[in-house]
Amino acid sequence: MLLLWKQMFLLSFVGCLGDLENLKTKMRSTVSVREGQGVVLLCGPPTHSGEHSYAWIFNEYPSFVQEDSRRFVSQETGHLYIAKVEPSDVGNYTCVVTSTVTNAKVLGSPTPLVLRTDGVMGEYEPKIEVQFPESLPAAKGSVVKLECFALGNPVPRINWRRADGMPFPSKVMLRKSNGMIEIPNFQQEDAGLYECITENSRGKNVARGRLTYYAKPHWVQLIKDFEAAVEDNLYWECRASGKPKPSYRWLRNGEPLALEGRIQIENGALIITNLNLTDSGIYQCIAENKHGTIYSSADLRVVASAPDFSKSPMKKLIQLLIGSTAHFDCKPKSSPKATTTWKKGGELLQENERISLLKDGGLRIANVSKSDAGSYTCLAENQFGKASSSTSLLVTEPTRITLAPSNMDVSVGESVILPCQVQHDPLLDISFTWYFNSALTDFRKDASHFERVGGSASGDLMIRNIQLKHSGKYVCMVKTEVDSVSSAADLIVRGSPGPPERVKVDEITATTARLTWHEGLDNHSPIASYTIQARTPFSVGWQRVTTVPDVIDGKTFTATAVDLNPWVEYEFRIVASNKIGGGEPSLPSEKVRTEEAVPEVPPSEVSGGGGSRSELVITWDPVPEELQNGEGFGYVVAFRPLGVTTWIQTVVTSPDTPRYVFRNESILPFSPYEVKVGVYNNKGEGPFSPVTTVYSAEEEPTIAPSGVSANSLSSSVIEVSWVSIPWKMSSGRLLGYEVRYWNNGGKEQSSNRIKAIGNETSVRITDLMSNLVYYTAVRAYNSAGAGPFSATVNATTKKTPPSQPPGNVVWNVTDSRVMLNWEQVHAMENESEVIGYKILYRTSSQNELSVLMTNRTSAELLLPLNDDYIIEVKAVTDGGDGISSEQIKIPKLASMDARGSGAAVLNGLSSCMSITLYFIFKVVLC
Template identity: 60%
Template sequence: MTLPWKQLLLLSIIDCLAECLDSGSFHGPRWRMEPSDLFIPVDSMEEEATLTCDAKGIPPSQYRWSLNGTLINLELDHRRRLSGGNLIIRSLDRYQDGGRYQCTAYNTMGAVLSRRASLQFAYLDHFKLHTRSAVSVREGQGVVLLCGTPTSSGDLSYSWVFNEYPYFVQQDNRRFVSQETGNLYIAKVEPSDVGNYTCVVMNSITKGKVHSSPTSLVLRKDGVMGEYEPKIEVHFPDTVPAAKGSVVTLECFALGNPVPEITWKRANGVPFPSKVKMKYSNAVLEIPSFQQDDTGGYECVAENKMGKNIATGRLAFHAKPQWIQTMRDTALAIEERLHWECRANGKPKPSYNWLKNGQVLITEERVYVDNGVLLISSLNLSDAGMYQCVAENKYGVIYFSTELMVLASSPDFTGNLLRALLKAKAGTIVTLECKPQAYPTASILWKKGNQPIHTNDRITLSPDGTLRITNVTKYDAGSYTCFARNRFGTSSTTGRLLVTDPTRITQGPVDMEIIVGESIVLPCQIACDPVLDVFFSWAFNGQLITKTDRHFELVGGRTAGDLMIRNIQLNHAGKYICVVDTDVESLSAVAILIVKGPPGPPDTVAVEEVTDSTAQLSWSRGRDNGSPITSYLIQTRTPFTVGWQRVDTVPEVIDGNTLTATVVDLNAWVEYEFRVVAKNSVGVGEPSPTSLQTRTEDAVPDAAPTDVGGGGGSRSELVVTWELCFTPSLFPRNCRTVRASVTLSRSVASVR
């Protein structure tokens, strides 16, 4: 059945939109800058006010503004205009322009609301012009002078002028100016207090000041006020709400005679932390950076010798909402289910609303909204757009924005086609995945050739479209096609399965023993299906052998990957693995190569005990290099020998397990050096390092001199000669002639 052209066009648009959304080409507005609260001095109202608003989006965002919930019609409003997303207001009017503003950013993908921002005007009106009545009190009596603050907007601060400017009332334990009411309190009036008092009010934003009419304070003539107990005139409310992180100040001041002393304490008895400050003779308690631990009851105690008075109140913690759980941008297929949940902390506990494109969502049909949870069953295209979770309590409101993309498209295999040719070894498991991109999820049908495939004891069709064939045979070879269908269309992908015979290693390497310097070939030959691509590689002691090592060379043809090793060295001993990789499997064969060579040199030759004819030696075993050490030889040299000579030892033959021996038939009083040589079935190894030079002990001569003779010499001198011979066993007979001169005198003959 042919679809009408309008329906075809709609499906085309849906497909394009889904593709663009999926690739991130289009997206709804995301806030870069939201409006902030503004406090503008009234005397600056000739200037412009700008409320910022900027969001990125594709297509670019557009903007509209509302004031106190009512949309501002910028076409009819000559004082307000947009610059980008910013709202600019000129010729400011505090009666028309004050209020709560909110910006909406929107494009074709949806709309989001900004945070609410207030525009307020700071001002301070003048005091009413009238004469204030004098206040008459007795000496020693307490008094309160009222400021009577004029109408204003913005934070105010108060001070009092005494008699004339610039003499201000200095606060101490007897006088206090409340920054809550502006009133001046004098705990106990003294004669020096008589005079005129003027209240001065300053707006901290406009910096403007106004002065009240003066109030005269006079003393009555009917005597002095007697002593009386404290009366607290300045105290904090029963409950004081305090925001997290704010600076909290509590005021407490009492009238009394004598002047009362002010102290503070917490109702729970816990001492004040170091951050708490007392000001103006303890009339003000200040808590910077208020936290929940600071909540609870507080007591102000005013006391003099006549008694005491106590004022109590409670600090209650509150905090505007802060997000602890939010959502991410989400793309779901048409007919799927959406579940979002947002959570915020705050005190009191926040309430929640959900907005879609700036409009409040309520529970209806497919949509369920409750306490931060949004559920939409069976999504349709109209559900796409920008959503906001709104958390609010009496101290603040916060917004979190996210985008829902509803995807709708016919099946598409572009990114996940079946392999054109898939090779598999007979007897293995073959898995063919059919995973088209489709919204909603497509139904899947498999065919081999033109025949539908059904589940049996070897074939499994998974719900996700995967085809699994176990114990595959030649019969399973052929063309496989996956068909995917949803309500927007049909698509397919085809691949061919080729089943091959198993590959076998017909001749692999075997364990071998070889002598250093020889060359060998380790065989690795296979029989395989001719359609397979084969690749041979070798590993030696876990490391892949590369062409950079001149000792190794891979030789052979398509079905042989023999490894030739030339001029084998001791370090070539170890584990060799031939790895055969084909399109469908990987095989390996292992051989251990033992390389034999003459022993390594013994180590640490030590001379432990020496006599006039023997020396006891010890040494450490060296490497046997693949063949056990069979025996050791000991060699020595002296200043009387040429090169190293073998010596006699006890035992006469030193076997490979013996590491000590005694050298015999040495000569007395001769310096010797020793070294040890190891021997195995391959040959004689390198000698050990030379021992330290050692001298044998001295001994009595074992032969008399021979060939004694004389003659010659000068007058009164006789020359005597004889021959002295050494008969050592370590070098040839050695004789030397000795000459001596005899000096003759009448009484003494000396020989030299």
């Protein structure tokens, strides 16, 4: 038994929201069904309500009914179909209608669904409640939707198929419930008989419907405005496609075209023979079938005119090669078509084996020669008049390449010339163009490599400093106004090889790496050998490595790098070489680390000494990381007193540590020890360094120097002297003495210090302040430290020399004697007293100074006569030398007398010169 609730009302609906509002006012009665029974809940929207979609709310918004194999909402009727009611379906159902134009939504009144209590519905076969028409026309390109749904218990399964067995194309879509099939962009191949099969365990039912294809007419070929001459024939075609096939009609000036003997329509084409002026007008071609009508319009103009060359004159000049064929067009505008004749000069042309008068009015002359050159005229005539047009024919010699480029082999860096020389008609201009691998050569852009050389009849190409990229085909193209010729040559550039490829480390040990690679480009010169290079974090760039085999020939693509350092990260690359040279290196291999091994290199520069009392200090240069050969690297320090057989050993675990200090109160000062330092890592112990002798820490001096004295030498220098301390070699080595000094305005704690190295027992302290008391003390020191200071002594620096130089220096020359006189220098109260004077003199060509000392204000010099002399005078004091007088330049002396006073000279005295002090001493002034 099937209970259907089908209450609905019909109102006019024109797609406005007001009509949809009426849906709300319809009262809904309770629908009572048995469990397992099928039911249809009717939506009942107004008829003609426009485009809209349907959905159903279950109980409350927004809980919508979800479509599945048991529930289906028809988008044709809006009804809700439940194939088999279950207890969970009990509730209120509300139909929702949505306008697809405005997106406005209207809800109907709720419909209660309840279960009857008088039993459960038994099983029954599918009953199709929603099905598509038996025949349904579908337009081309439209979207076709077919609905099919059945009630039944158990819930029926729905399947779709084509009756002809053809599979559905991928564009066909099925709804979730399988209750609707959608075919977008409907085409003729989609037409056919479709079947909806509903089936359950109680039976099956089938709904069938045929989709037929139709298409409105659409244009394949439109007519266009056309101009024709009187007496011509017209064939005007318009074509359209459609389903069913369209028929055609023609109109002229809006009226049906009357068919007569010279006017016919064949398959839509309009045919008019022997056109006259009355055939002009607006024409329409109409294509139609039962689904639509389309129009195409155009203007037909039938014209009558005398021949006219104004829009199609003949070329003024035609240039041709000897032996070619000349074509002369003669196409004046003319209605009807004009008859034509041809003249050369004033002579009428007649046809022969070389001359042809063409049907279209043109002229053809085969195998032209120099004698065919001249003026040609076409004369055109019809019943409305006549006209003419002329041209000139120039016949020239062909262009020939007399010296063509040839194939060449060159090496990178060389320069070559590719010749291209021609013979051509002197009446024609000629141009040369070069192409490289089909690309036009730009001589301005590529001026560093390409240059055209040669005369007017030569287009030779020079290529400088050839590179690999210049390998290829070169074409010389020669053009004139009438012909062109070309010649090609291949240029092979041989260069050093390209980089090898796919470098790979196949096998790695502690000291070796087996590599493989693939051959790169040989750049037209066979590869002769390969070289392996390596790089580590410790190397300076890439370094060549030793290999097995020692020489890797060009046919070998595997080799082993040997003598590598263990536990070091390596990269490898390969360089190929040929007779041109070494090529670019390959890309680096992946980084690989060699395996660990026992260390082989002990530390270098093992030494020691120094430190504090009771210490033995041992030092070494740490082993570089690349020679540590593995993790867990450290040092084994071994030592023993000289003459003892047993070694004392200790371990230093830090690989960067450069020293070890052994402390023991039993260690005597400056005792000799034999020392060696070994290495180890996780793989084991390596070798020791050679045994060397290291002394324990020395004993610092315990007594102060005696006999300390200080003497002032000048206004800025004090000399300090002392007596050496007694010293025993068993206590160590005395390195020297330290002198501390400070002035009476300073503090002892911030005193300055100066050292005397070794056994020196005096030192000069310089750069002191003048006329000031300085205190000094002395102590001895060695590597263990310094001893006590001596008692303090003092000395006062002398006053500064006078700030006044000797003035008014006057000289007088008699023969080779130079007499000098100057004013006495008077010291001020804070300056040292003058005790004498220095006369410094030298030749202008030498730097060595001679010095004469005197305690007077005059002096006599005996000088040779062969050079210029420069002389100056200084005051001498206990505090040092005073300021020099102005320099005097005495010119070369002759047998004449001369005199003068102090004057500036061109070259001053050197700031550091050798000075000879006559009668007294020789010193160096700085």
